[in-house]
Amino acid sequence: MNRNEIRDVLLEIIADIDEEADFAALDDHKPLRDQLDLDSMDFLDIVMELRKRYKLQIPEDEYPELATLSSCVNYLEPKLRHI
Amino acid sequence: MSDYQLIIIGAGLSGLAAGIRAARFGKKTLIVDQHYRPGGLNSYYKFQGHLLETGLHAITNFAPPTRKKAPLNLLFRQLQLSRRDFPVREQLGSEIAFPAGSLHFANDPDLLQAEVERLFPACGEAFHQLRRAIAAHDPFASAPWRSARSFVASYLKEPLLENMLFLPLMLYGNAEENDMALSQFVIMFRAVFEEGLFRPEADMRAFLDLLVDQYEGFGGTIRYRAEVEKILIKNDRAYGIRLADGSSYTAEALLSTAGLPETIRISGWQTPSATYSGKMSFTETISLLPNAVRSSIRQDRTLIFYSSSDQFSYRRPQTLQDSSWGVICFPDNFEGIPHKEFFPIRVTNPASYPLWRALDSETYAQEKTACRRAAVQASERYTGPYGQAIVHQDSFTPLTIERFTRKAEGAVYGSPIKIPDGKTPWSNLFIAGTDQGYLGIVGSMLSGISIVNRHLLD
Ligand SMILES: Cc1cc2nc3c(=O)[nH]c(=O)nc-3n(C[C@H](O)[C@H](O)[C@H](O)COP(=O)(O)OP(=O)(O)OC[C@H]3O[C@@H](n4cnc5c(N)ncnc54)[C@H](O)[C@@H]3O)c2cc1C
Numbered sequence: 001m002n003r004n005e006i007r008d009v010l011l012e013i014i015a016d017i018d019e020e021a022d023f024a025a026l027d028d029h030k031p032l033r034d035q036l037d038l039d040s041m042d043f044l045d046i047v048m049e050l051r052k053r054y055k056l057q058i059p060e061d062e063y064p065e066l067a068t069l070s071s072c073v074n075y076l077e078p079k080l081r082h083i
Numbered sequence: 084m085s086d087y088q089l090i091i092i093g094a095g096l097s098g099l100a101a102g103i104r105a106a107r108f109g110k111k112t113l114i115v116d117q118h119y120r121p122g123g124l125n126s127y128y129k130f131q132g133h134l135l136e137t138g139l140h141a142i143t144n145f146a147p148p149t150r151k152k153a154p155l156n157l158l159f160r161q162l163q164l165s166r167r168d169f170p171v172r173e174q175l176g177s178e179i180a181f182p183a184g185s186l187h188f189a190n191d192p193d194l195l196q197a198e199v200e201r202l203f204p205a206c207g208e209a210f211h212q213l214r215r216a217i218a219a220h221d222p223f224a225s226a227p228w229r230s231a232r233s234f235v236a237s238y239l240k241e242p243l244l245e246n247m248l249f250l251p252l253m254l255y256g257n258a259e260e261n262d263m264a265l266s267q268f269v270i271m272f273r274a275v276f277e278e279g280l281f282r283p284e285a286d287m288r289a290f291l292d293l294l295v296d297q298y299e300g301f302g303g304t305i306r307y308r309a310e311v312e313k314i315l316i317k318n319d320r321a322y323g324i325r326l327a328d329g330s331s332y333t334a335e336a337l338l339s340t341a342g343l344p345e346t347i348r349i350s351g352w353q354t355p356s357a358t359y360s361g362k363m364s365f366t367e368t369i370s371l372l373p374n375a376v377r378s379s380i381r382q383d384r385t386l387i388f389y390s391s392s393d394q395f396s397y398r399r400p401q402t403l404q405d406s407s408w409g410v411i412c413f414p415d416n417f418e419g420i421p422h423k424e425f426f427p428i429r430v431t432n433p434a435s436y437p438l439w440r441a442l443d444s445e446t447y448a449q450e451k452t453a454c455r456r457a458a459v460q461a462s463e464r465y466t467g468p469y470g471q472a473i474v475h476q477d478s479f480t481p482l483t484i485e486r487f488t489r490k491a492e493g494a495v496y497g498s499p500i501k502i503p504d505g506k507t508p509w510s511n512l513f514i515a516g517t518d519q520g521y522l523g524i525v526g527s528m529l530s531g532i533s534i535v536n537r538h539l540l541d
Contacts, residue, residue: 019165020148020156037151042160044536048108 001080006073013049017042028069050076054083085333087113087304089539090324092311092349093340095123095488096524097516099294101338101531101539103162106301108540113332114303115324117310121291123340123488124495125524131475133425135369136287137487140412140429141174141385143255143274144525145190145281153278154525161532164297170284172417174385177280179247180465181390186247190279203244213238217273222266225503231268232261246395251275251388253397254410254431256522258361258496260398267522274523280385282417314339314350314512321350321512336539340516340531343498344491352508359518361494362399364481365409366434368458371425371475380428380467387411387465397433404434404454406461425474428466430458436481436492451478496522505534513538 001009007028014021014036021036033043046066050056056079058066065075089105091098094116105112120126125138146153148166159166176189184202188195192214200207213235235245249263252271257263263271283290295305310327314337323333339346343359346352372380381387390408409432415422432454442450455478459470481493490497497517505513515534516527 016163017160018151019167020151039152039157041157041532041536045161048540052108 001083003073003077006076006080007069009053010046010069010072010076013046016049017045026069031067032069032072033067054080056080085323085335087111087332087334089113089336089338090115090332090334091338091340092116092314092324092346093123093516094118094121094295094305094307095340095516095527096125096294097519097527097531098123098338098340099291099298099531100158100162100528101340101515101535102298102303102305103294103301104532104535105539106298106303107163109302110539112298112303113334114298114305115309115311115326116305116307117327117489118487119307121295121305121307122287124484124490125287126291126487127287130369130477131371133371133475134286134288135427135477136414137479139282139287139524140255140410140414140431141280141282141417142171142524143271143278143280144523145171145173145279154274154529155278158525158528158532161536162294162297162528164293168293169290171281172284172420174280174282175383175416175418177251177386177388178384179250179388181243181247181393181395183243183393188276190281192277195276199244203241206239206241206244209238209240210244214277217269218277220265220269222269226266229265231263231265234265234268243393246390246393248272248276249397250390250395250408251386251410254388256496256526257397258363258494258501258517258522259499260362261396263397267520270521270526274525282414284420311341311349314346316350316509316512319508319510321509336511336513338513338515338531338534338539340514340527342490342494342516343502343514343518345489346507346514346518350507350509350512356491359498359500360491361497361499362436362492363397363496364399364434364436364484364493365431365495366404366454366458366478366480367429367431368455368476368478369427369429370459370469370473371427372469372472373474374422374424374426376469376472377422377426380469381413381465382416385413385416387462389462389465391461391464399435400433402435403438403450404432404457406432406454406457409433409458409461411462411465428462428469430462432458432461434481434493436485436494439480439482447480447482451480454478454480490517505538 088110091114179186313325315323325331412429484493501520521530
């Protein structure tokens with residue numbers, strides 16, 4: 001997957017988790033949790049979905065890499081390149 | 084290879100919520116319940132052709148779908164359910180009635196603030212301070228037990244107001260006698276007074292169907308009339324269950340929502356079970372009335388929490404039933420619920436499990452009838468007269484609760500001592516639901532979810 005595809009997948013996962021999510025005003029460089037007003041339990045679901053879909057194990061100490069949409073894409077790009 | 088990755092004991096609200104989480108992330112999951120339908124304490128039954136709900140008065144923690152941080156919405160997201168599939172109705176308004184006066188509250192916390200200022204002019208500012216302190220308190224941080232009674236008294240210094248505030252919060256979510264843990268008080272204060280009360284537009288059956296469908300849709304299996312007789316244990320691990328019919332299933336991990344005394348019994352856990360038996364249980368009288376009598380009784384209240392004395396102590400009574408305090412529920416008095424041919428009134432009073440237990444079956448039946456009459460009579464002071472108009476009537480006692488849900492001694496809120504981390508002496512057997520610590524419908528579901536998230540998704 002390329003960067004755009006990864007970004008789309010992330011938005012799809014978030015939309016699945018939160019039907020009230022508003023993407024129109026989303027800034028790729030600001031923390032996702034604050035912008036979407038999500039709980040840490042929702043955040044865990046992003047990790048769980050990535051694991052379910054791509055068998056991707058993300059260790060807990062790397063969760064900070066998933067803070068913003070662009071940091072997520074940076075982090076996932078090498079891991080999802082061959083998918 | 085085990086038969087399942089996870090076996091959950093109990094298809095009550097905590098077990099169903101836990102099951103949805105586990106199945107959603109691909110765990111091969113089995114839920115077993117001894118009853119023939121789901122719901123546990125919060126179920127329903129057919130009576131003279133009417134569907135009656137067994138637990139639900141009102142669900143706490145009301146929030147509109149847009150308030151994302153609210154527990155109710157977090158719960159729906161975690162279960163991947165849409166608030167759109169679950170239309171709800173807000174309470175009309177409720178009341179706390181004591182001899183000295185009444186406080187009215189609804190899903191707008193400013194109303195309660197104004198009511199406190201009206202009835203206790205000297206306490207308005209103190210009550211405001213108390214609300215601020217409650218908002219600032221983190222009830223989920225691990226901390227030693229603290230008395231909610233002394234906490235509230237330190238702000239209000241007005242025993243009558245304190246009693247009035249404690250009555251609904253204890254009645255709807257306190258397993259201890261006399262006092263309440265501060266953390267539990269904070270959870271309940273927010274759930275009832277700051278957020279408010281509602282019910283499903285349809286009935287509890289529809290909500291349970293929604294949960295079971297979601298669980299099965301994610302691939303989970305559920306079995307009713309499946310009583311767990313033994314949790315199978317070898318060394319420091321649990322490896323399965325044996326049912327009363329002799330069949331057994333193995334699993335990599337187990338989650339029990341059956342309550343501590345029952346879990347202790349079926350696991351052979353070496354710990355004194357009595358410590359974990361709650362003393363607070365209740366009787367409930369459900370009366371069905373023809374629509375025509377509506378005009379002569381109170382129509383603008385959803386719940387009336389009442390005490391016939393300004394002194395109020397929350398403890399197991401010395402008699403079968405104590406009609407001097409309790410809660411009256413009008414299940415149809417929510418915004419926009421259409422009137423049907425009949426409407427119910429439910430009256431819940433504290434009751435003594437050991438006294439009911441001691442009766443022979445003939446006396447049990449007689450006492451049940453006498454207690455219904457006493458409950459109706461006590462409630463008529465607040466509702467207006469309806470005793471003569473009752474078409475159908477049913478009631479349950481602490482023994483009924485124990486029989487259908489296996490909650491030891493009919494203790495609706497379970498053990499006075501909770502296990503917040505859900506751990507047991509066995510590394511792969513966990514506890515969720517009432518005895519993990521969160522109470523009520525929303526609470527027990529969040530309990531199931533959080534224990535699965537914490538221990539069972541790896
Ligand atoms: C009269 C009444 C009114 C209530 N009103 C409200 C209300 O208005 N609002 C609110 O929010 N909450 C209310 N509650 C509380 C709410 O119902 C409970 O807090 C919640 O349902 C608890 O869910 P749980 O899953 O923890 O336990 P349970 O519902 O007790 O689930 C445990 C399940 O385990 C099963 N089980 C036990 N032992 C075994 C075994 N050995 N083998 C197999 N299965 C077993 C039981 O059959 C049961 O289904 C009320 C409760 C009562 C009784």
